[in-house]
Amino acid sequence: xRIEIEDLHKSFGDLTVxxxxxxxxxxGEICVILGRSGQGKSVLLKHLVGLLRPxxxxxxxxxxxxxxxAEKELxxxxxxxxxxxxxxxxxxxxxxGENVALPLLEVRGRDYHATxxxxxxxxxxxxxxxxxxxxxxxxxxxxxxxxxxxxxxxQDADCLLFDEPTAGLDPLISKTVDDIIVQxxxxxxxxxxxxxxxxxxxxxxxxxxxxxxxxxxxASGTPEEIRNSDNDIVRRFLARSLEPEAGRAAGGANxx
Ligand SMILES: Nc1ncnc2c1ncn2[C@@H]1O[C@H](COP(=O)(O)OP(=O)(O)O)[C@@H](O)[C@H]1O
Ligand SMILES: [Mg+2]
Numbered sequence: 001x002r003i004e005i006e007d008l009h010k011s012f013g014d015l016t017v018x019x020x021x022x023x024x025x026x027x028g029e030i031c032v033i034l035g036r037s038g039q040g041k042s043v044l045l046k047h048l049v050g051l052l053r054p055x056x057x058x059x060x061x062x063x064x065x066x067x068x069x070a071e072k073e074l075x076x077x078x079x080x081x082x083x084x085x086x087x088x089x090x091x092x093x094x095x096x097g098e099n100v101a102l103p104l105l106e107v108r109g110r111d112y113h114a115t116x117x118x119x120x121x122x123x124x125x126x127x128x129x130x131x132x133x134x135x136x137x138x139x140x141x142x143x144x145x146x147x148x149x150x151x152x153x154x155q156d157a158d159c160l161l162f163d164e165p166t167a168g169l170d171p172l173i174s175k176t177v178d179d180i181i182v183q184x185x186x187x188x189x190x191x192x193x194x195x196x197x198x199x200x201x202x203x204x205x206x207x208x209x210x211x212x213x214x215x216x217x218x219a220s221g222t223p224e225e226i227r228n229s230d231n232d233i234v235r236r237f238l239a240r241s242l243e244p245e246a247g248r249a250a251g252g253a254n255x256x
Contacts, residue, residue, distance in 0.1 A: 145177050
């Protein structure tokens with residue numbers, strides 16, 4: 001899936017979140033959108049799936065602008081996205097297999113064995129093979145994230161959206177999640193968008209990195225270009241992220 005966002009504007013009352021944001025996401029890439037908390041990263045993902053509508057601007061998916069579409073016309077586009085929520089969004093009362101199967105169980109008349117076969121395949125892609133019957137409550141934070149990724153994979157989405165996939169995870173577990181994102185991207189050939197404030201994760205997974213600041217994409221480039229950028233906003237973001245209280249970037253554990 002190729003996505004082209006042009007001149008996006010969005011305000012909530014007096015709060016301007018996007019003020020002429022432009023962004024292109026190429027088919028098959030891992031696009032990282034880096035930005036401090038509150039800069040509109042989650043709001044941007046919600047625009048892509050049509051849960052929020054912009055005040056102005058266009059969002060073209062494979063050339064088609066979805067902004068003017070009515071809810072019903074939007075639905076097929078929404079189905080092409082798989083969303084991995086920040087808190088993993090699993091149902092704690094169900095086991096791993098049931099959680100992964102959820103999107104398919106909603107579809108009536110599906111063959112149970114075919115569904116469980118797809119579940120097994122998805123779990124294998126996230127290195128959780130054979131964990132179908134394990135209660136979700138016994139999994140670590142990183143494993144729960146991977147179950148959420150397996151669930152999104154089952155939908156055969158063209159584009160996976162990751163909202164802060166490593167938030168609240170310690171550095172080692174974060175690395176396993178980063179590795180899975182890269183592995184899944186290579187395996188499916190689909191497009192991935194990762195929004196994060198985690199610099200280590202951004203550089204580990206991104207094929208392109210965009211820095212969101214003050215309602216716009218302030219800088220874009222390959223990880224190498226961003227690392228060596230002399231753009232003031234980039235320099236400040238990188239410096240701030242390397243301060244001790246930034247936790248993971250400085251090598252400190254931050255819980256989880
Ligand atoms: N539905 C909403 N109504 C009003 N304000 C919102 C809404 N959603 C998000 N915001 C505000 O928009 C800003 C960006 O939010 P968000 O995208 O969640 O930031 P982040 O980059 O941390 O994900 C925040 O100030 C948030 O409070
Ligand atoms: Mg957010």
